[in-house]
Amino acid sequence: MEILLAIMTGILYASGIYMIMRRSLVKLILGIVLLGNGVNLLIFVLGRITKGEPPIIDDSQKVLEGIYADPIPQALILTAIVISFGLQSFAIILVKRAYKVLKTDDLDQLNTTDEDS
Amino acid sequence: MIDILIYITSSLGAIFVLLAAIGILRMPDQYLRISVNTKAATLGVGLLLAAAAIFFLDVSVTTRVIAVIIFILITAPVGAHLIGRTSYFLGNKLWDKSVIDDLKGKYNKSTHELKGDDKDSKEDKSNTEE
Amino acid sequence: MKTLILRSASSYLLPVLLIFSVFILLRGHYLPGGGFVGGLVAAIAFVLDAFANGLKKTKILIKIHPGFLMPLGLLVAFLSGISPMIIADMPIMTGLWAGHPIPVIGAIGTPLFFDIGVYLVVIGASLTIIFTISESA
Amino acid sequence: MLEAVLLGFLFSIFLVFAGRYFRGKLAVLSALIPISLFVYFASFINEVAQGKVILESVEWIPSFGVNLSFTLDGLSLLFALMITGVGSLVFLYTAAYLKNHKYLDRFYGYLSLFMSAMLGLVLSDNLMSMFIFWELTSISSFYLIGFNNDKADSRKSALTALGITGIGGLLFLGGAVLLGDVAGTYRISEMLGMSDSILKSPEYILIVILIFAAAFTKSAQFPFHFWLPGAMKAPTPVSTYLHSATMVKAGVYLLFRMSPVLGGSDFWHHTLIIFGAITMLYSAIHIIFRTDLKGILAYSTISALGILVFLIGIGTQAALIAASVFIIVHALYKASLFLITGIIDHETGTRDITQLSGLKKVLMPVAIAGFIAALISGGVPPSLGFVGKDLIYEATLHFENNAILLTVIAIATNILLFYAGFVAGVKPFFGKLPDKFEKVHMPSPLMWIPPLLMTVGGLIFGIFPGLIETTFAKPIVNALVTDTEDFHLKLWHGFNTILALSATTLVLGTILYFTIKPKHKLEQAISKLDRIAPKNLLFKLSNGFVDFSSLWTSVFQNGYLRHYLSLIVAFLIIAVGFLLFKDFSLNIDLRSLSRVTIYEISILTMLLCSVLYTVFTKSRLAAVASMGVVGLSFSLLFLFYSAPDLAMTQFSVDTLTVILFVLVLYKLPKYLNLSDNKVRIKHGILSLVFGSMITLLILRVLSEPKNTEISEYYAENAYTLAHGKNIVNVILVDFRGIDTMIEISVLIVAALGVFGLLKLRLKSKDKK
Amino acid sequence: MNIHDFLYYIILPILSISSLLVFVRFIKGPSIVDRVVALDLLITISIGIIAVYSIINDKPTFLDISLVLALIAFLGTVAFAYYLEKRNKND
Amino acid sequence: MKTKFLSNILLTLIWVFLTGGYEFNNFLFGFVLSFIILWILSNNDNNSEKKYFKIIPKLISFVLFFLWEMIKANIQVAYEVITPPHNMKPGIVSLPLDAKTDLEITLLANLITLTPGTLSLDVSTDRSVLYIHSMYVFDREDFINDIKNGFEKRLLEILR
Amino acid sequence: MINDIILLPLVVHLFFSIVLMFFWNKVNFQKTFSVCANVIALGVAVYVFMFVYNNGTQTVQSGNWDAPFGITFVGDMLAATLVLLTAISGLAVSIFSTVSVINARLRFGYFSVFHFLLLGLNGAFLTGDIFNLYVWFEIIIISSFVLISIGGEKNQLEGAVKYFALNFFASMIFLTALGVLYGLVGTLNMADISMKIAEVENRTLVEICAVLFLVGFGIKSAIFPLYFWLPASYHTPPSAVSAIFAGLLTKVGVYALIRVFTLIFLDDVFLDNLLIALAIMTIFSGGIGALIQTNIKKVFMYFIICHIGFMIGGLGLFTEVAIAGVIFYLVHDIIIKTNLFLMSGLIYRIKSNFNMKKIGGLYANYPKLSLLMAIPLFSLIGIPPLSGYWPKISLILASFDAQQYWFFGALIFGSLITLVVIAKLWSEVFWKDQPKIEFPKKFLFFDQMKLKDKFLFVFPITFLTFVTLYIGFGAEHIQQLSQRIASELMNNQLYIDAVFKN
Numbered sequence A: 001m002e003i004l005l006a007i008m009t010g011i012l013y014a015s016g017i018y019m020i021m022r023r024s025l026v027k028l029i030l031g032i033v034l035l036g037n038g039v040n041l042l043i044f045v046l047g048r049i050t051k052g053e054p055p056i057i058d059d060s061q062k063v064l065e066g067i068y069a070d071p072i073p074q075a076l077i078l079t080a081i082v083i084s085f086g087l088q089s090f091a092i093i094l095v096k097r098a099y100k101v102l103k104t105d106d107l108d109q110l111n112t113t114d115e116d117s
Numbered sequence B: 001m002i003d004i005l006i007y008i009t010s011s012l013g014a015i016f017v018l019l020a021a022i023g024i025l026r027m028p029d030q031y032l033r034i035s036v037n038t039k040a041a042t043l044g045v046g047l048l049l050a051a052a053a054i055f056f057l058d059v060s061v062t063t064r065v066i067a068v069i070i071f072i073l074i075t076a077p078v079g080a081h082l083i084g085r086t087s088y089f090l091g092n093k094l095w096d097k098s099v100i101d102d103l104k105g106k107y108n109k110s111t112h113e114l115k116g117d118d119k120d121s122k123e124d125k126s127n128t129e130e
Numbered sequence C: 001m002k003t004l005i006l007r008s009a010s011s012y013l014l015p016v017l018l019i020f021s022v023f024i025l026l027r028g029h030y031l032p033g034g035g036f037v038g039g040l041v042a043a044i045a046f047v048l049d050a051f052a053n054g055l056k057k058t059k060i061l062i063k064i065h066p067g068f069l070m071p072l073g074l075l076v077a078f079l080s081g082i083s084p085m086i087i088a089d090m091p092i093m094t095g096l097w098a099g100h101p102i103p104v105i106g107a108i109g110t111p112l113f114f115d116i117g118v119y120l121v122v123i124g125a126s127l128t129i130i131f132t133i134s135e136s137a
Numbered sequence D: 001m002l003e004a005v006l007l008g009f010l011f012s013i014f015l016v017f018a019g020r021y022f023r024g025k026l027a028v029l030s031a032l033i034p035i036s037l038f039v040y041f042a043s044f045i046n047e048v049a050q051g052k053v054i055l056e057s058v059e060w061i062p063s064f065g066v067n068l069s070f071t072l073d074g075l076s077l078l079f080a081l082m083i084t085g086v087g088s089l090v091f092l093y094t095a096a097y098l099k100n101h102k103y104l105d106r107f108y109g110y111l112s113l114f115m116s117a118m119l120g121l122v123l124s125d126n127l128m129s130m131f132i133f134w135e136l137t138s139i140s141s142f143y144l145i146g147f148n149n150d151k152a153d154s155r156k157s158a159l160t161a162l163g164i165t166g167i168g169g170l171l172f173l174g175g176a177v178l179l180g181d182v183a184g185t186y187r188i189s190e191m192l193g194m195s196d197s198i199l200k201s202p203e204y205i206l207i208v209i210l211i212f213a214a215a216f217t218k219s220a221q222f223p224f225h226f227w228l229p230g231a232m233k234a235p236t237p238v239s240t241y242l243h244s245a246t247m248v249k250a251g252v253y254l255l256f257r258m259s260p261v262l263g264g265s266d267f268w269h270h271t272l273i274i275f276g277a278i279t280m281l282y283s284a285i286h287i288i289f290r291t292d293l294k295g296i297l298a299y300s301t302i303s304a305l306g307i308l309v310f311l312i313g314i315g316t317q318a319a320l321i322a323a324s325v326f327i328i329v330h331a332l333y334k335a336s337l338f339l340i341t342g343i344i345d346h347e348t349g350t351r352d353i354t355q356l357s358g359l360k361k362v363l364m365p366v367a368i369a370g371f372i373a374a375l376i377s378g379g380v381p382p383s384l385g386f387v388g389k390d391l392i393y394e395a396t397l398h399f400e401n402n403a404i405l406l407t408v409i410a411i412a413t414n415i416l417l418f419y420a421g422f423v424a425g426v427k428p429f430f431g432k433l434p435d436k437f438e439k440v441h442m443p444s445p446l447m448w449i450p451p452l453l454m455t456v457g458g459l460i461f462g463i464f465p466g467l468i469e470t471t472f473a474k475p476i477v478n479a480l481v482t483d484t485e486d487f488h489l490k491l492w493h494g495f496n497t498i499l500a501l502s503a504t505t506l507v508l509g510t511i512l513y514f515t516i517k518p519k520h521k522l523e524q525a526i527s528k529l530d531r532i533a534p535k536n537l538l539f540k541l542s543n544g545f546v547d548f549s550s551l552w553t554s555v556f557q558n559g560y561l562r563h564y565l566s567l568i569v570a571f572l573i574i575a576v577g578f579l580l581f582k583d584f585s586l587n588i589d590l591r592s593l594s595r596v597t598i599y600e601i602s603i604l605t606m607l608l609c610s611v612l613y614t615v616f617t618k619s620r621l622a623a624v625a626s627m628g629v630v631g632l633s634f635s636l637l638f639l640f641y642s643a644p645d646l647a648m649t650q651f652s653v654d655t656l657t658v659i660l661f662v663l664v665l666y667k668l669p670k671y672l673n674l675s676d677n678k679v680r681i682k683h684g685i686l687s688l689v690f691g692s693m694i695t696l697l698i699l700r701v702l703s704e705p706k707n708t709e710i711s712e713y714y715a716e717n718a719y720t721l722a723h724g725k726n727i728v729n730v731i732l733v734d735f736r737g738i739d740t741m742i743e744i745s746v747l748i749v750a751a752l753g754v755f756g757l758l759k760l761r762l763k764s765k766d767k768k
Numbered sequence E: 001m002n003i004h005d006f007l008y009y010i011i012l013p014i015l016s017i018s019s020l021l022v023f024v025r026f027i028k029g030p031s032i033v034d035r036v037v038a039l040d041l042l043i044t045i046s047i048g049i050i051a052v053y054s055i056i057n058d059k060p061t062f063l064d065i066s067l068v069l070a071l072i073a074f075l076g077t078v079a080f081a082y083y084l085e086k087r088n089k090n091d
Numbered sequence F: 001m002k003t004k005f006l007s008n009i010l011l012t013l014i015w016v017f018l019t020g021g022y023e024f025n026n027f028l029f030g031f032v033l034s035f036i037i038l039w040i041l042s043n044n045d046n047n048s049e050k051k052y053f054k055i056i057p058k059l060i061s062f063v064l065f066f067l068w069e070m071i072k073a074n075i076q077v078a079y080e081v082i083t084p085p086h087n088m089k090p091g092i093v094s095l096p097l098d099a100k101t102d103l104e105i106t107l108l109a110n111l112i113t114l115t116p117g118t119l120s121l122d123v124s125t126d127r128s129v130l131y132i133h134s135m136y137v138f139d140r141e142d143f144i145n146d147i148k149n150g151f152e153k154r155l156l157e158i159l160r
Numbered sequence G: 001m002i003n004d005i006i007l008l009p010l011v012v013h014l015f016f017s018i019v020l021m022f023f024w025n026k027v028n029f030q031k032t033f034s035v036c037a038n039v040i041a042l043g044v045a046v047y048v049f050m051f052v053y054n055n056g057t058q059t060v061q062s063g064n065w066d067a068p069f070g071i072t073f074v075g076d077m078l079a080a081t082l083v084l085l086t087a088i089s090g091l092a093v094s095i096f097s098t099v100s101v102i103n104a105r106l107r108f109g110y111f112s113v114f115h116f117l118l119l120g121l122n123g124a125f126l127t128g129d130i131f132n133l134y135v136w137f138e139i140i141i142i143s144s145f146v147l148i149s150i151g152g153e154k155n156q157l158e159g160a161v162k163y164f165a166l167n168f169f170a171s172m173i174f175l176t177a178l179g180v181l182y183g184l185v186g187t188l189n190m191a192d193i194s195m196k197i198a199e200v201e202n203r204t205l206v207e208i209c210a211v212l213f214l215v216g217f218g219i220k221s222a223i224f225p226l227y228f229w230l231p232a233s234y235h236t237p238p239s240a241v242s243a244i245f246a247g248l249l250t251k252v253g254v255y256a257l258i259r260v261f262t263l264i265f266l267d268d269v270f271l272d273n274l275l276i277a278l279a280i281m282t283i284f285s286g287g288i289g290a291l292i293q294t295n296i297k298k299v300f301m302y303f304i305i306c307h308i309g310f311m312i313g314g315l316g317l318f319t320e321v322a323i324a325g326v327i328f329y330l331v332h333d334i335i336i337k338t339n340l341f342l343m344s345g346l347i348y349r350i351k352s353n354f355n356m357k358k359i360g361g362l363y364a365n366y367p368k369l370s371l372l373m374a375i376p377l378f379s380l381i382g383i384p385p386l387s388g389y390w391p392k393i394s395l396i397l398a399s400f401d402a403q404q405y406w407f408f409g410a411l412i413f414g415s416l417i418t419l420v421v422i423a424k425l426w427s428e429v430f431w432k433d434q435p436k437i438e439f440p441k442k443f444l445f446f447d448q449m450k451l452k453d454k455f456l457f458v459f460p461i462t463f464l465t466f467v468t469l470y471i472g473f474g475a476e477h478i479q480q481l482s483q484r485i486a487s488e489l490m491n492n493q494l495y496i497d498a499v500f501k502n
């Protein structure tokens, strides 16, 4: 399964990057979301996957024994998800404002600041 | 005994879910798909959850299962209503074998106010959608 | 949206969702859940209300400006983070625990207050974002 | 000595605040600074003449080995006296020349800054501090050249000068650092004994090249000479002070100083001789084609600098004596000629030599000074110039290789310099006085006394060369040459080859003066060759470089986000790909992997299809809905792989994101396919390659063993120590609580940002 | 065949295939309404999958996720409806 | 009715405190017990308060009715799904409403949605009409009457 | 409490941000409070610096969990120095902001986001945990996103979109690197990683991981070919914002590179050469970018890039001398770049324009201000003995020792082009007469400002100029500090011991 997940991660990276490279602002955001998901999956897979054994100590137990999923990548991804959520919501609004002010969806029109003025 | 109950509920649940899936794939128009969705799936999932409740036989699990089922029963029809009326706004046509459309012409296009069953629209009743 | 069905359904769903969010928040230390998901659920509850009844009514309902919840929550988290420094001369974020564990919540300690801070911040931030967007939409 | 060096700096800082008092009549008081310094340094003449070397060292930045170490030997004393002496006269002259100028105080500020820097340079025994002062001379000269900064010409000249000397300075720094590294010290006095080991070190050639670069740029050697004529845009006192007497000699000074340390190799000598020879002849020839007085003087200065480099290159004791005497000669006559030119310019308003004649009627004392200066310059006995010229021929004639060739070059140069001196110092004053200059009157004595003083000095030294010999020539030779032979400076050596050569020079020079008259035609004729002049070649090069810069920048910084991203991705592909395939191996233990099940497959299929659908759909709404499916699939995956917290969070976040999208979506543009197919394919390939790289990377990492120490610790202690059973939550609020604290701060800031972005509307008056 | 195997080898695959079928509708559309309905149904089916998965792994905790799904899934539908209606109005 | 309910809850709590058993079953038992006690004591109450005791049986029967309808609905759907869709007669029908309050209308609409072949699309702005999409509209009036006599009536009985 | 001293900068800034959010609408309160807060923060930073200076590296195990189980904060000399510099720049910018940023912007949480930014910077410097570093980076970038876009003017938004996209991408690469690293060593504590990564057999994977970190941090620190977002965006927000960005944002990337490449990825020829090659291209690209600009903010911006190359190259040389040079340069650069952008704000206030072609005559009309501004400009060039000069000695020396002559050439090139461009700028902006252009009517020119406001405009510039002068003339102190930091960095066992001492 890990192989399939690795391939999936690669596809998520590829599609995220591909979408960011489009000229449309909306695609940019979708690309960001996809890429973010890809990264989460990468961390998750590299933390090694375990099925059906969440890192939760049983009611009756005091320590977690036997096989269990590594909680650290989960905590990291959780943090990353929240942060990405903040960034994505900001990005969505940024794009909305940009579209309103610049009146274009075409990223190629957004190149005046790079030019010498 | 409990096992048999689980076999039955889970099988039925899965079958209804499968039916809902086939239904949404096969039904000819949006309204029918919505209709299928809200029924079969709700029941199917309810049964699967029930299977879980039976399996664990634990108060906290049972309450949770009941809670989930109630939530689904509340939200599914509301969602269906919302998306159904939206579909109508969007002008999604009824299946061409539909027999009646009382809703035709009742929505005010700009305010989305919906007229009641007043007199001047009575004659529309028997009209079928093209 | 002007729909009676949604409106009345949401008026029953709102308290349920809120209770549920607090439940998720409090049991997070023992079972899946915690301040973040709890906060999101609570925020979603208010968003639902806003969809059904309009933003103005929801704002009146909440009473405090969601923007205010953010510093409030952060303050709670901050205080529970630095209290060990001040009270117990321990490093920042050291858990201070009181008494015996109680059902659902587990032991009461600074991490719980920290999680409550997270909960408030998440509600505040999500609502600020969504309400602002709705207002300017 | 430190105080002496700092005095000028302090004065210029003082002028920043009290400058307004020095714009008027008090300005002349500024001259007290150089005069007192001159007196101060003059007081060391005796000690130094007796062979003493005065050292002084103040610790400054020992970590770098940079100390303010000063040494006063024959060489530095000569330069110090020249700097302060010529400085005094220039300071006095300026008071009249720029009388009532709005920015006279600034001018004095720069001048004294420059003077201090120059003093520091020549007194430094530490290469690093020498470099510091070196750079300060460049900077202060930048301000002096650009003094008339409302004129575009001046600004451009200042920039050119700074650019050329700047690069030299930086190379000097490189050389100094390298030399310091090789020698283990920056103290020049300590390096003296290490000459042999430095010569043998592998870095020697590099050091010499760097030092040469510094010296050649500063002292205007071919092909870096062209900044100097440009620098003549500066007010005359500046040209006098910096560009004839002092700053341009800094390079020469450096070569002097370094010759005991770095000299002795063929590379050293040959390079200097070649560059010096080319410079002296090349610019001497230039003189014929100039009509601007200052231009003539500029080229003759370059030529003189060439002679000095040439002599240092020859490097024999005779040559060094010749060089040190020639420095004095040149300072005296060239400074005078500049000051005289300044007077002519100041009083007649022109420096065009073709228009100037007969001025002796109205400017008699100036004419006298000019005449004497011309004599010195031409090496006419009994001036010091004659002594200098003889010494040069003596040095060339007795050089081991190509003595004849070198002598011929020297003679040719001297003839042309003779011509230059007479054109500048004599021609304006003789002949018929044009009507328009009838009303020209004598300037303030402050202006004509300085040149007169200097030229008279040149005569006196010529008649009594012994003064120079004891005070400067011998101490200098002592400082620079290890096995000195006894020598004496004399005006009259008797009849010999050298006298014959001198006579030839004078005769040919005179003939030249009377046959060739400066003409605009000549100037125009030569200007056709400007295309291949180093100056223009370099300008072309720099213009080309600017064009190239624009091209480079517009290629890389073209404003297209996708372009930037594809560059970054391409870089990643190259760097990571290189490593990945450097020793490619993929040995995954398939048994260690988890089984593939149908539900996982179906979720993955769904995920895959929804991702692809998001990418390729033409409806943005469908894309958003598709993102919902992606989120759902993720939740399920997290669930399958034992991450319930993640599953919950992913799903709630996803719902909120969809809501967000939906709220703004109809404010967003339609979902256009803007790129053409070629671009799409290019990006597609790039993305796919990158994606496959990530896949391979994951697989390779998965085949490595994993360390589980920390998760085991959590599993054991989450409940007993942190009172929680959901370990993920315990990590979030306890083990790694700080992460969470900051993470919620991120959310808050994002919310503030959204609020600000949407609510803040700058009205036009707000926009600053 | 015990309950575990039954659920694992029969029920879960059925549910998985159901999701794929629904997903086909999602891709096919043709209207956005179809997609929203399909998404909603996918989530509902996921609740079922979670229920079964919790039995298989004997982890009642997983049911909490289904609770979250049940509660907020419908918000997506509400949001889409809101959007479509608003867009329709503005046209 | 509300007061009765509250007293019921109060009594339940008292029971729970007295017994000291905080489990779900004890709550349930306490609730049933106090319900019976209140019912016994209810003879002197006025009509509206008596309703509280009728409502529970009605509620139970309604739930059963609803479940039955729902199972029927699903079987019907199952049939439709696996056979070719030729014998459907779908259409949108306007149903005049007797239900008045928000809760009544909403519950009715939702229940209709959950049961055979029908889907509540919308309520008119003046609340007079509920528009229903149905898979089978063989006869418009029969269809309306079925709902009015079935769901609406039962529902309103409970709610009013 | 005594152990937590190094956390004080974090605690105070977080506290200030919270307080400022509570007083959302009170602009005047926010101004006063922020300035006072920054004075306090400076005091704290000085205290922390002195404490670390006297007592050596300090560590705090947050949550009282022994390393590597919790998040460890490490205040070594490098971190303490950067905290101090952040406080200095922060104070200057906050004073400058009170008059240069319009009230409309201030009313929308400018100051509180500003303190979050400072919080993030301090956190990034102090943390000893790689994932925690990521989180600090995120608070930094989200704050910078907000600051760069707040006000929402046209070019601001254009810049912000690119800034966002590429910085987001950088974060993603950073996270990817983190994932790979965790997959290899199973720990996040940097000291622990440093020990465990040595045991990883597959060195290629370690190198790949390093390259990923290099790109992640490299985008943030604007090295070639990853810098493109910077020229597209840094000039668009108000000058005060550009100033803090210029001074600190790219430097935090440099800091991270220094940390990672001195603590975790060591002794790798491939990586060192890669760093040097990138540094050369960075210097080159940045330098020629600056050469062709006419907007003074853009000129300064390209210099940010150009001079980052100096530091990255020094890191690539990886000798104690080189690292000392890098640290010295870092110290110099933070102060000077902040000041440059404050100056550009002042020039804009005087002339209502950033374009060199349209402004002139500053020297004639504002001689004292011009001289004041000349000092930072000269320091930037590295005119000895000002601050930019000293680190070059170390860098040049190190490049010779390592026989990296191309890098030496790049250093010379970068310095020369800085010299030429600044001289050109001086000649255009200060020397040239004011060209005849139409000045905007509704513009509050510097001359029309109240004396108090003028003072607030000039004071931060003067303050930073004095700091720069100190760095130049007190180079001995800075160099000793740099050498100490360099030796600490080159001996990473010290760091590891400090983390695990308890």
Ligand code: NA
Pocket (backbone or CB within 6 Å): C028, C032, C033, C034, C035, D645, D726, D728, D729, D732
């Ligand atoms: Na949690």
Ligand code: NA
Pocket (backbone or CB within 6 Å): C093, C094, C095, D734, D735, G062, G063, G064
């Ligand atoms: Na703790």
